[in-house]
Amino acid sequence: MLDLNALRIFVEVIQAGSFAKAARKMELPSTNVSRKIQQLEKELGSRLLNRTTRSISITETGQQVYEKAMSLLETAGDIEQLTTCHQEEPQGVLQVTAPISFANGIFANWLIEYQLKYPMVNVALVGSNAMLDFQEHNLDFAVRAGNMPDSSLIARKMMSGAFGIFVSPKLIEGKPKITTIEHLKLHPCLATTFEGHALPWIFQKDNHTIEHYPNGAMRLEDNNLIHRAAIAGVGIAYLPVDSLKYDIKSARLVPILQSFWAPPIDIFLVYPSKKYISAKERSFIEFMLSKRKCFSPTATDS
Numbered sequence: 489m490l491d492l493n494a495l496r497i498f499v500e501v502i503q504a505g506s507f508a509k510a511a512r513k514m515e516l517p518s519t520n521v522s523r524k525i526q527q528l529e530k531e532l533g534s535r536l537l538n539r540t541t542r543s544i545s546i547t548e549t550g551q552q553v554y555e556k557a558m559s560l561l562e563t564a565g566d567i568e569q570l571t572t573c574h575q576e577e578p579q580g581v582l583q584v585t586a587p588i589s590f591a592n593g594i595f596a597n598w599l600i601e602y603q604l605k606y607p608m609v610n611v612a613l614v615g616s617n618a619m620l621d622f623q624e625h626n627l628d629f630a631v632r633a634g635n636m637p638d639s640s641l642i643a644r645k646m647m648s649g650a651f652g653i654f655v656s657p658k659l660i661e662g663k664p665k666i667t668t669i670e671h672l673k674l675h676p677c678l679a680t681t682f683e684g685h686a687l688p689w690i691f692q693k694d695n696h697t698i699e700h701y702p703n704g705a706m707r708l709e710d711n712n713l714i715h716r717a718a719i720a721g722v723g724i725a726y727l728p729v730d731s732l733k734y735d736i737k738s739a740r741l742v743p744i745l746q747s748f749w750a751p752p753i754d755i756f757l758v759y760p761s762k763k764y765i766s767a768k769e770r771s772f773i774e775f776m777l778s779k780r781k782c783f784s785p786t787a788t789d790s
Contacts, residue, residue, distance in 0.1 A: 492564060494528040495557040497521055498536065502546060502554050513624070578771040579608035586631035589711035590755075591615035593731065595631065602775050609768055617682045617709065622760055628769060629776075630758045641758050644773070646780055648752040650729045651690065654741040656721040666724075666744050669693075669700055676705030676723035678714045689726040691748040698748075702726070 497510065501521065504510040511518040529536050536550035546554065586595050591613055603611050614620065620627060622641070636643040659675070660666065666675065669691055679686035679702045686707060688699035705723040708714050715732075718725035719740050735741040757776050759769070 494524045496561060497524045498528055499557050577608055578606045578768040580768050581610045581612055582768055583612045583627050584629045585614040585616055585620050585627055587617050588615040588709055590631055592712050598779060606771055632758050633753050633755045636756055640761050642761050643756040643758050646755045646757050648754050650752040651726055652729045652743050652749050653745045654718060654727055654743055655724045656719060657742055659721045677702035678717050678723040678725045679704035679707045680711055680714055681707045681709050690750045692750045693748055
């Protein structure tokens with residue numbers, strides 16, 4: 489009988505493009521991966537991969553086996569989902585990713601609440617500003633902002649959030665009023681970064697979108713740190729409006745250039761489309777959607 493685990497390893501090797509990458513992803517020694525492929529080839533009586541010291545390539549037979557293996561593994565996955573979806577108690581590891589600032593903010597509080605409600609689930613949060621691949625990172629859910637591209641992923645709208653420009657009054661005291669986007673170049677600005685590159689501030693003028701790249705008096709990946717630096721008077725900041733209610737009320741930060749602010753962006757809970765949903769996944773979807781009322785009592789999917 490064919491070793492299903494060996495087929496799974498074979499598929500991973502093909503998708504990763506090397507034994508080493510597949511081994512790292514599956515957290516196995518490279519020798520184990522190579523041995524499993526050799527055993528599979530011996531069992532099938534045919535070479536599946538051509539190997540050189542620098543690369544691998546799939547043979548014609550290997551391509552046919554790969555296609556059949558994909559179908560077989562999908563069926564095996566359906567069977568596993570079918571059994572787990574009938575579990576009454578949510579349990580297992582729940583792998584979730586969210587942008588760093590969101591992960592370090594209100595989302596972390598929600599996950600703590602969820603963990604207390606469902607103690608048999610082990611929540612693993614990956615804070616990242618990158619659009620992590622679900623399969624590569626074994627993700628169950630992701631929180632993502634902006635327009636969702638057409639894909640096999642399901643996107644459930646959580647909320648809408650606007651970004652605005654804010655500054656500490658002490659930074660601009662006694663200085664000319666900031667009335668245009670160009671005026672920002674005359675002042676220190678705080679840049680949110682991704683992989684070392686400053687992210688643009690999005691404005692709208694005469695129904696046209698304008699991207700402004702801040703001069704980066706301070707460059708940070710986390711908006712929570714940008715927030716703290718802005719309050720300290722280090723520079724002007726581009727921050728989510730809903731998180732600054734206390735700062736605005738107490739005048740620690742004041743909004744500027746409001747006529748140029750872009751419309752709010754939608755924030756989604758994203759997850760793969762599946763035939764069967766486990767109790768763990770169902771409980772998390774229901775829990776997260778229950779949080780929509782915190783922002784809008786009439787929030788719906790769109």
